[in-house]
Amino acid sequence: MVNWALSSSNRDACFHTLTKASCATSSAAAESRNTRSASRMARAMWRSMRRRSARWSPAEIRLRRLSSVSACMVPGVARSGAATGRLAIPLATNEGKAVFLRSRGTHGSRSEMIAAPTSESTTRSLRRRIRPLPVVLLLLAAAGAVAYASSVTTPVKLRGAMVTETAFEETVTGVGTLTAEGRAVLAAPVQAVLLSIDVTAGQAVTAGTVIASFDARAAEADLRATRAKAEAAGRALESADAALAKARAAASEATARLQRLEALARSGHATAADRDSAATAAETAGLDVRAAEAARASSAADAAAADASADELSARLADYTLKAPFSGVVTNVPASAHTLVSPGSPVVEMVDPATLSADIRLDEASMAKVSAGAPASLSILAMNRTVAGRVAVVDRSLDPATREGRIRVRLAAPPDGWAIGQRVTASITVGRVPDATVAPLMALGWEDRTPYVLAAEAGRARQHPVDVLAYGEDSVRLDGVAPGTRLLPPGSVRPGRRVEVIE
Structure with a gap:
C-alpha cells in the first residue's frame, strides 16, 4: 500500500470538502422527493465548505497499487456527477507533485478512481486552474440530484382499460385452412395433345362452359x-x-x-x-x-x-372437350396447351364458392365444448378481415400424436379475395354468461406461467395475480379483480411506480 498525503492548502481542502459535500448532496437528493429541497441542501453544503476550507488539516487517501498506476475507491462519487462525467480531479501530493484522480468505472454505489502522477510543469498549471473546480463539481452534483428527484416524483402517463361487469360469450379458438365442399379437378380423359385451354385462373364460369379441347x-x-x-x-x-x-x-x-x-x-x-x-x-x-x-x-x-x-x-x-360440371370459379390451371397429356392428368381445377368452408383444428379440451350449428367467426389472415359462419361437421376422432380434433365451419357468404388453402383463425362461441367480470384480452399478462393484471390504484401501479375463467374473442373473464378497476398495459411500468391514467 502507498500513502498519498494531501497538502493543507485551501485548494486541497476545498477539493476534499467538495468530495464529501457531493456525496452527501447526492445521497440526500436520492431520498428527496422534490427539487427545491435538493437545491437548498446543495447551497448549505457550499457554505459549510467555505467555512471549513481555511482550517482543513491534511488527510490521507489510501491508494491500491495497480501495476504502474494506483487506484482508490471513493464512496458516493458516482452519484455526484464527477465520476459519471469522467472528470479528471487534480490532487497535490506531499512531494509537491500533482496527480490526476480519474474515473475508471462504477461498482454499485462506489466509483473506482485512478490516480496518475504528473510532471512539475503540469502541477504548476493545475495550481493556477484548480480554484474554480469546487464550484463546477458542486453544480454538477446539484444538477444530478435535481434530475434524479424529478425522475422519481414525475408520474408516468399511460392509457388504461376498465374492468367491467357485463354479458360474456365464451369462445374457443383454432386454426386451419380454407377449402370447399363443391370442388372438381377436370382431368384428361385419354392420352392426347391438349390443343387449347379456354379459361384462366380466377375466371367465373357457368355449367356447360367449354374449358379445354384435345386433339x-x-x-x-x-x-x-x-x-x-x-x-x-x-x-x-x-x-x-x-x-x-x-x-x-x-x-x-x-x-x-x-x-x-x-x-x-x-x-x-x-x-x-x-x-x-x-x-x-x-x-x-x-x-x-x-x-x-x-x-x-x-x-x-x-x-x-x-x-x-x-x-x-x-x-x-x-x-375430348372438357366442360364445366357446375357454375363456379377456376382456381388453378396446372396444364399447358400444345402438350401431350396422359389419361388422368389434371388440366383445370374449379370450386363452387357457395360451398366454401374451413377445416379447423382444435385441442382436446375445446373439442368437448363444440357442437354442430354453433356460430363462428373466421379471420382470414391474408385479407385481414372477418367473416361469419357456422359449425357444419364435428369430427369426434382425435389425432393420437397431437391430441387435436377437426371441425368444418361453413361460411355464410364467400368473401372477396378468397383462395383455397388460405390460413384462417376460427373463434367458435360455446357458451354465454349474463353477468361476468370482463377485462380486455390485451390487459392480461403472464409471469412464470401465472396470469396477472397491472392495476392503477391510488396513483401507483399494483400487480395482482388473477384466475382466467374463460376466453372471449377479444376479452377475458377473470376472477381476482373487481369491476371498475383501471388496468394498465402489462410490463409498461414497474409495480409501485407513480402513474397517471389517460382516458
Missing part, C-alpha cells in the same frame, strides 16, 4: 371407320331381310302345293309320287327359311355391334 383427329377417324362398318352391316341386314322374305314366300308356296296334292291323292286324282315330290319341295323350302333367318340374325348382330361401337366412339369423342 381428336385419331378418334374421329376411328369413328368414321366404325360408322362405315355399321352402314355395311345395315345393308347386309337389309339383304338378309330380303332373302328371308323370299325364302318364306317359297316355303309358303311349297306348303300350299303339298296340301293340294295331298287332297287330290286322297280323291285319286293325283299319284303318290306327285304327293311325295311336293312334300320334299316343302321341306326344302322350310330349310331355306331357317337358313335365311340365321343369316338375318347374324347380319342384325353385326349391324348392332357396329352401331354400338359407333355410339361409343362418338361418346368418347365428346370427352
Whole structure:
C-alpha cells in the first residue's frame, strides 16, 4: 500500500470538502422527493465548505497499487456527477507533485478512481486552474440530484382499460385452412395433345362452359371407320331381310302345293309320287327359311355391334372437350396447351364458392365444448378481415400424436379475395354468461406461467395475480379483480411506480 498525503492548502481542502459535500448532496437528493429541497441542501453544503476550507488539516487517501498506476475507491462519487462525467480531479501530493484522480468505472454505489502522477510543469498549471473546480463539481452534483428527484416524483402517463361487469360469450379458438365442399379437378380423359385451354385462373364460369379441347383427329377417324362398318352391316341386314322374305314366300308356296296334292291323292286324282315330290319341295323350302333367318340374325348382330361401337366412339369423342360440371370459379390451371397429356392428368381445377368452408383444428379440451350449428367467426389472415359462419361437421376422432380434433365451419357468404388453402383463425362461441367480470384480452399478462393484471390504484401501479375463467374473442373473464378497476398495459411500468391514467 502507498500513502498519498494531501497538502493543507485551501485548494486541497476545498477539493476534499467538495468530495464529501457531493456525496452527501447526492445521497440526500436520492431520498428527496422534490427539487427545491435538493437545491437548498446543495447551497448549505457550499457554505459549510467555505467555512471549513481555511482550517482543513491534511488527510490521507489510501491508494491500491495497480501495476504502474494506483487506484482508490471513493464512496458516493458516482452519484455526484464527477465520476459519471469522467472528470479528471487534480490532487497535490506531499512531494509537491500533482496527480490526476480519474474515473475508471462504477461498482454499485462506489466509483473506482485512478490516480496518475504528473510532471512539475503540469502541477504548476493545475495550481493556477484548480480554484474554480469546487464550484463546477458542486453544480454538477446539484444538477444530478435535481434530475434524479424529478425522475422519481414525475408520474408516468399511460392509457388504461376498465374492468367491467357485463354479458360474456365464451369462445374457443383454432386454426386451419380454407377449402370447399363443391370442388372438381377436370382431368384428361385419354392420352392426347391438349390443343387449347379456354379459361384462366380466377375466371367465373357457368355449367356447360367449354374449358379445354384435345386433339381428336385419331378418334374421329376411328369413328368414321366404325360408322362405315355399321352402314355395311345395315345393308347386309337389309339383304338378309330380303332373302328371308323370299325364302318364306317359297316355303309358303311349297306348303300350299303339298296340301293340294295331298287332297287330290286322297280323291285319286293325283299319284303318290306327285304327293311325295311336293312334300320334299316343302321341306326344302322350310330349310331355306331357317337358313335365311340365321343369316338375318347374324347380319342384325353385326349391324348392332357396329352401331354400338359407333355410339361409343362418338361418346368418347365428346370427352375430348372438357366442360364445366357446375357454375363456379377456376382456381388453378396446372396444364399447358400444345402438350401431350396422359389419361388422368389434371388440366383445370374449379370450386363452387357457395360451398366454401374451413377445416379447423382444435385441442382436446375445446373439442368437448363444440357442437354442430354453433356460430363462428373466421379471420382470414391474408385479407385481414372477418367473416361469419357456422359449425357444419364435428369430427369426434382425435389425432393420437397431437391430441387435436377437426371441425368444418361453413361460411355464410364467400368473401372477396378468397383462395383455397388460405390460413384462417376460427373463434367458435360455446357458451354465454349474463353477468361476468370482463377485462380486455390485451390487459392480461403472464409471469412464470401465472396470469396477472397491472392495476392503477391510488396513483401507483399494483400487480395482482388473477384466475382466467374463460376466453372471449377479444376479452377475458377473470376472477381476482373487481369491476371498475383501471388496468394498465402489462410490463409498461414497474409495480409501485407513480402513474397517471389517460382516458
